[in-house]
Amino acid sequence: MANPHPGSPLSPEEISRPTPQAGMSGLVNDWAAERRVFDMPWGKTMMWLFILSDVFIFACFLVGYMVLRISTVEPWPDASEVFALTVAGQSIPLLLIAIMTFILISSSGTMALAVKYGYAKDRRRTAALLLITALLGAVFVGMQAFEWTILIGEGVRPWENPWGAAQFGAVFFLITGFHGTHVTIGVIFIVIMAVKVMRGSLEGSRPGFLTGRKGNYGMIESLGLYWHFVDLVWVFIFAFFYLW
């Protein structure tokens, strides 16, 4: 159960740390001993806590969506029909959403591999995988913009739509918009990280221009956690908003 991802060079504290115990006694020991609780680079702990807070934000949106959908007396628009695409004269339900889902899962896979090759100090592969991840993320956002354009063209507004309950538009724009914003921010940071990897900033422990933090390959793992979280949120949106 030891941390297999050494992100930063060993500090004196880590060298003197006793071999961590596994399981429940290890949990008690981590919290009771007079030292850092989490045996990982601080940046990764902070990313996990940020993700935890973001989980609560998205959960509040989804619970709000549930309340609106349960309590409305109007019929809720049928997502299968609303998000159908017509290809070669045939209407295929949820086609665009299915493609977007596959693109985001693919990008999560390339991100996981980028983290792996980062720790292996394979700069070329890491940078390439990060750029592929960013590209897939950008395609996802582009398809979302396309979807929004279609729906706006069909008359969907946050306060009305042609098919049923007026709350549909408000929920759709809020939830997919907030998720799309997360993807966009992720793409920007992944591109920045790819540049850092390519010029060797992580290996050379070069300080970043904004925060001055010294570069290390643990940063890719923290960024990867964020990206997988964005994918994770999409899993829930896909199930609750599009399929339910």
Added chain:
Amino acid sequence: MDQGSHQQPALRVYLRVWIWLFVLSVLSYLVDLSGLEGLPKWGLITLFMLLKAGLIVAFFMHMAWERLSIVYTVLVPPAVLLFLAALMALEADYTLTSRLGIFTN
């Protein structure tokens, strides 16, 4: 899995998870196409959703290899969200009943 090792998970672990995520996504899409209704539909969608979420968190986010102190810190607080969802479902149901009883007809 390879708990206790100081190595990065093997490449095939990632590839296997990746393939499973694709398969589960296809399955949940098929649920929508199949025209199932009611409990079987919601049950299957929720099942596939939770399996996908579990795979992403456990392997892509490396939770399977982390110590319990961070695992519990991240995974226990979201459990209270189920309580929030249950309360709000009751509330929404009451709102619907009131609307149907008082404002329509």
